Amino acid sequence: MSQDLFKNAQELLEKVQAFATESKDELERFRIDILGSKGKVRQLFGGMKAIEADKRKEFGQLANAVKQAAETKLSEIRELIEDKADETIKVPDMFIPVNQQGMGSRHPLAVVMNQMIDIFTRIGFVIEEGPEIETDWYNFTALNTPENHPARDMQDTFYINRMTDPAMLLRTHTSAAQSRVMKDRKPPIRIIVPGRVYRNETISARAHCQFHQVEGLYIDEGVSFADLKQTLLYFAREMFGEHTNIQLRPSFFPFTEPSAEMDVSCFVCDAKGCAICKHTGWVEILGCGMVDPKVLENCGIDSEKYTGFAFGIGIERTTMLRYKVDDIRLMFENDARFLRQFSSTL
Ligand SMILES: [Zn+2]
Incomplete structure (x- = not known):
């Protein structure tokens, strides 16, 4: 059993x-x-x-x-x-939408810089570049700012090594690239230099230790202040609208004589007066002037034969005015919430 x-x-x-x-x-x-x-x-x-x-x-x-x-x-x-x-x-469903990755977009600084490049290349300026790590000579001495010149105090400089000869630094302006081109080439010279520059500034809503400029330089026989003014008026109208006016105020830069700062009629309030233009109807946009003959000589260009003008436009400032951004730090924080607002401005 x-x-x-x-x-x-x-x-x-x-x-x-x-x-x-x-x-x-x-x-x-x-x-x-x-x-x-x-x-x-x-x-x-x-x-x-x-x-x-x-x-x-x-x-x-x-x-x-x-x-x-x-x-x-x-x-x-x-x-x-x-x-x-x-x-x-798991059989693939052809009707499921593809993975919708967020589309990237250009940084607002790149948008504005590209517009500037476009405007100037249309009238014959060619793009040049220079190194961000520069020698003291190209950044200062060639541009009429020898050592111990008080003008050096205008720009707080990041020196990489002051003891080397020449001293090495992070360029404080794109004008440093001007000196290189003038030294290497013979006129006519008609260039723009877009790029990043550095200054030892305390970071705040209005200032940063890095920012961007578009530098312009035109050297040829018979270039006059009238040419400068006409070029900048053309730029202002292309950039800010055809009814834009400009005004030039006397200023000082070591490498230009005479020097001026240029304002454009406020494009936010149509020159009627607003917070952006501090109720003056004008906003400052760039510095410019006729290249100092001494700078030409420093770079081996005959100042008896040639004259030229130069200008430098701050890209952050223009971008902030254009898009009414009130804090420069936003430009460098890569905060997607900020950058996404410019996704339609390709
Ligand atoms: Zn205004």
């Missing part, structure tokens, strides 16, 4: 271990048949009473093995069936 029970249990174990299906329904029938409340495992345990006492433990272990095998089989097959179901969902 107990031998039959052992044999049945052993056969059941083998049957359970050999069971296979891909059908959920069949699996459910298997579960009920083996593990259900009236299932075969329950029957095995129910038959324990008929087993001789000394073999009960062994039979109990066998019944338990059947139960465990059935449970393992059940969960294995369930997993397989679910994986298959997942695969059917």
Whole structure:
């Protein structure tokens, strides 16, 4: 009697271990048949009473093995069936929209700089570049600012090494590239130099230790202040609108004589007076002047034969005025919330 029970249990174990299906329904029938409340495992345990006492433990272990095998089989097959179901969902759906990554956009400084480049290249200026790490000579001395000249105090300089000869520094203005071009080339010279410059300034809403300029230089025979004024008027109208007016106020730069600062009629309030133009109707936009003959001579250009003008436009300032941004630090923080506002200004 107990031998039959052992044999049945052993056969059941083998049957359970050999069971296979891909059908959920069949699996459910298997579960009920083996593990259900009236299932075969329950029957095995129910038959324990008929087993001789000394073999009960062994039979109990066998019944338990059947139960465990059935449970393992059940969960294995369930997993397989679910994986298959997942695969059917993974069939590509051609109508699902593609992953909508946010489109990048140009930085507002790049937008304004590119506009300036576009305006000047249209009238024959060519783009030049110079190194950001510059020698003292190109940045200052060539531009009529020898050592100990008080004008050096106007620009707080980041020196990399003051003890080398020449001293190395981070250029304080794109005019440094002017000196390079004048030294390497013969007139006529008509260039713009867009680029980044550095000054040792305390960072605040109005000042930063890095900013950008577009420098312009035109040297040829007979270049006059009238040419400068006409070029800048053309620029102002292209940049800020055809009704823009300009005014030039006398100023001082070591490398130009005479020097001037240029205002444009306020494009925010149409020169009627607002907070941006401090109710004057004018906003200052750039510095300019006729290249000092001494600068020409420093760079090996005959100042008797040639004259020229130069100007430097602050890109941050123009950008801030154009888009009414009141804190220069926003330009360098790469805050996507700020930059996203310019995504339509490609
Ligand atoms: Zn205004």
